[in-house]
Amino acid sequence: MPSQKLSQNTFKLASCPSIKAFASVVGKKEGEGPLFAHFDTIHTDTTLGEKTWEKAESKLQTDSVNAALSKASLSPTEVDLLFAGDLLNQCIGSSFGLRELNIPFYGLYGACSTMAESLGLASIFADNNLVTNAVAVTSSHFCSAERQFRFPLEYGGQRTPTAQWTVTGSGAVVVSQSQDPPYVKAVTVGKIQDLGIKDINNMGAAMAPAAAYVIKQYLTDTFTKPSDYDLIVTGDLGTVGSDLLIQLLNMDKINISKVHNDCGKMIFDPNTQDVHAGGSGCGCSASVLCSYILKQVQSGVLKEVLFIATGALMSPTSIQQGESIPAIAHLVHISNKKW
């Protein structure tokens, strides 16, 4: 049975593909945060024994995929398709991290929305019997991101209060046509939103409209309200972007404040870990999803979850050329029960 279209961009997945396994690999700082007990691997040496930060980031992806495959008792030859991407120029985190696996590969670029983009595509493919097993993965690394997007660490640049801290981490999922929760019930593909924000140190503000759009779209398509969900969790809006998201949805008379949280707020402790506006990066929503959130859905503590990863589609070059920051968010409805 093919997926059912609820609107132009919302796919109701009739078979509810299962997230057969998931794994998260993070760095030292993330391992010192409130979610430490939920990660599969915490590296205290954030080089991961590699000679460069970029090679370390690649290894995060290698390790999270291998851990997820191991939990699913699958060899790479049993995976039909791999959806992956990251923040590094030309997405080298993924291509170098996954080249040894020999799995058919579709590379993605969704900035920090990549976990929802890749999980969404893998789930749509599984729901339509196009794959038996598909893997979705992404990563980010604080040190590779800082030198690519801002300054090399050695420069010792100051950070503004609205700036976020790129998470060192990776999350991977195996999506299958199997029978155990968590299930993926629906996917809404985002549209690029650009309200003219130009402040590179305030990504949360740039991304909030994209999250607001896709949440409103899904609630409308499914005739549901925020209280129908146990958690509506955004990717990495941080504290500034989260407040804006709630305000934006309030303007449409949608109040998500009681069920909203943000992976960028969850991964670090604001009192003991100085990260200003919160965590960010592809690896932020990926590692929080593939640890705490999916465990809670699996055990039934959380029953209905909307996962919305948000991405800022800018580059240092576009900022230097005076452009505003377009953003996108994709939504995945994850549940403890099938439709």
Next chain:
Amino acid sequence: MPSQKLSQNTFKLASCPSIKAFASVVGKKEGEGPLFAHFDTIHTDTTLGEKTWEKAESKLQTDSVNAALSKASLSPTEVDLLFAGDLLNQCIGSSFGLRELNIPFYGLYGACSTMAESLGLASIFADNNLVTNAVAVTSSHFCSAERQFRFPLEYGGQRTPTAQWTVTGSGAVVVSQSQDPPYVKAVTVGKIQDLGIKDINNMGAAMAPAAAYVIKQYLTDTFTKPSDYDLIVTGDLGTVGSDLLIQLLNMDKINISKVHNDCGKMIFDPNTQDVHAGGSGCGCSASVLCSYILKQVQSGVLKEVLFIATGALMSPTSIQQGESIPAIAHLVHISNKKW
């Protein structure tokens, strides 16, 4: 009826989605080449009236998508999904070029394989009734690519004989469940191949193994031979990579020499246009596909075509760190007739 899996990574598209419309937009040098009569728009000013090369590249995508939509008599609101990517860091060619369209957007990164990746995904979605209309698009620009991957033009760097010339151009297709050729009959998703090539000026050699893999896979999956096709066309291997591809397949007793051509060899005249080993860039295979090739399939001059766009998944950073060049190629079987 869902797509039929012929192997782990080959999807036979039962309904044969139609390429309802296609359009190409190129720069001055491409307009002086042998295919000049087939392009929809030739810009003699390669700034396209924009202030930066990156903005000019974005405009190539805006223009090719709008031209394809116009030919298909579709407004953006009638398009369910847009698959797009490019070579620029963080794929800003696509995100800035397409942000005004307000179409649900999945960003891709496949380097120069992006036209086959995006067309393949759009076709799989159409074949499974997941979209009524989907758009696939990519681009490259000589000037934005030179300064990002090699040297700014002002530096006047010398080029080696194996170097290729990045095409300034974009190609866009509208894939629909309609009844006119060209049709997409099958898609094979590539795997990352890395034989250890480290020469940034010899991308053709790095990409040839990826093309060889996917061609061999598709011929095996379909029990066909090269002579069953009128054209087996690779993306941008250029002269060096094309020779290697033929040699690699000969080792497996597959002789494609009589039906093979390469978009990088087709777009420029080696006698009058000094581009060394040929054209390259996402826009090379995209603009040749969305002009000469699809016109020939539409008219029936070419009946069965295998289109294989090839991408080198490196970055300047990975090269500086001593890494070899992983590559990927995706295959799309395009035909004048349905299965």
